[in-house]
Amino acid sequence: QVQLVESGGGLVQAGGSLRLSCAASRRTFSGYGMGWFRQAPGQEREFVATINWIGTTTYYADSVKGRFTISRDNAKNTAYLQMNSLKPEDTAVYYCAKALGTPITSRSYDYDSWGQGTQVTVSS
Numbered sequence: 001q002v003q004l005v006e007s008g009g010g011l012v013q014a015g016g017s018l019r020l021s022c023a024a025s026r027r028t029f030s031g032y033g034m035g036w037f038r039q040a041p042g043q044e045r046e047f048v049a050t051i052n053w054i055g056t057t058t059y060y061a062d063s064v065k066g067r068f069t070i071s072r073d074n075a076k077n078t079a080y081l082q083m084n085s086l087k088p089e090d091t092a093v094y095y096c097a098k099a100l101g102t103p104i105t106s107r108s109y110d111y112d113s114w115g116q117g118t119q120v121t122v123s124s
Contacts (some may be wrong), residue, residue, distance in 0.1 A: 001112070001113055002024050002032075002080070003024070004022055004023070004025070004096050004097070004115035005020050006021065006116065006117060008020040008055075009094060009120045010119075010121070011123065012049060012105050013122070014087055015086065017085075018086065018120060019080060020118060021080055022115060023077060024077040025077075029098065030053065033048065033101060034035055034072060034095055034096060035050040035082060035097045036050075036070060036079075036081045037094070037108060037118075038091050039092055045108060048060070048061055048068065049069075049070035050070065050105055051122065052084045052103050052104050053102040054074075054084050058070050059104045063081075065103070067083065068084070081094065087124045088119060090122050092120060093120075094117060094119065095116075096114075097114045098112065098113040099112075
């Protein structure tokens with residue numbers, strides 16, 4: 001099973017930016033779609049963004065479209081989430097996940113490996 005480690009979270013003011021990274025333990029990372037999810041206190045985990053195995057197709061939740069960008073570097077076994085124009089409502093623990101297959105997917109049950117999460121806090 002692939003192990004995933006997120007980094008890059010922190011405290012930022014509204015309107016600021018953060019870049020999250022997700023490092024995978026195995027080179028088989030490159031053969032699978034990847035996704036980012038988030039969970040705010042007292043709320044269910046929600047989909048944020050997904051990218052296919054080769055990085056040619058992406059899909060975003062409406063709440064982050066135009067502000068967040070998902071990308072991947074298969075040579076480095078790493079996925080990224082660039083977050084711009086952050087809002088207080090973006091505050092959550094962010095998780096990266098590896099999909100069961102190659103395409104994009106927003107369904108959490110299509111993912112079989114999850115990182116431990118990284119906290120993102122946006123102050124107003």
